[in-house]
Amino acid sequence: MSKLNGNERWKTKMLMTEHVEQYEQKDKEEGDSGKMLTTLERTMVRDLILLPYIDTMVSKSMQEVDRSGNMLTRTYLMAGRYIQNRVMQDTYRLQRELKQRNIKVLEDEQEDFLLYYKILFRGYQERFGLTRDVMRTEISLRLTRYTSELGAVLREQLK
Known part of the structure; x- marks a missing residue:
């Protein structure tokens, strides 16, 4: 004021x-x-919600590759571990940033194709919903970004 x-x-x-x-x-x-939550804060909340799903998907994929007996199993597992490491780094960074902004995210309820979360921020409460289609799209985009990061790291090592 x-x-x-x-x-x-x-x-x-x-x-x-x-x-x-x-x-x-x-x-x-x-x-x-x-x-109100800013657009950046909403994006951070969305990413914090999606990261555990990404970690679970990568873990399941790594288990399938491990059981497959493929010749490149070790290579795929190393790539999976790299992506899991990046997911954990991003999760910790987002948790720390949201905590500094006094924002908490709690799982609320699940309907047919919607997942709802409660966002507690600066004395207010808001309900945040994500559809499964949006989650799939965002997870796919995020996995693509992590994979391209891995590709860039590998290209850098080969130089």
């Missing part, structure tokens, strides 16, 4: 345009950050 709010005397005083804009900008930032 700026010093100008609630003080009627300031309405009659001359202020430079930059100062008025500065106070209005501060009011907008203070008002928005306290009541």
Whole structure:
């Protein structure tokens, strides 16, 4: 809250345009950050929800590869471990960042094709839902990103 709010005397005083804009900008930032989740925070919550699913999928895939008797089993397992390591790093980073922002994510309920989570933030509560289709798409995009990171690391090692 700026010093100008609630003080009627300031309405009659001359202020430079930059100062008025500065106070209005501060009011907008203070008002928005306290009541609503930002887009970045929603993305962080979504990613925190999806990362355990990615870890489970990679673990199952690694178990299948291990049982297959493929010649490249060790290579596939190393790639899977790399991706799992990146998933864990991202999970810890997101948990730490959300904790600093005083945001908690709790699993709420599951309907047919929707998973609901409660988001507790700055004294407020919000319900966050994800459809299975959105989850599949986001997981696929995230796995593609992790795989391309692994490819970049391997290319760098071969140079």
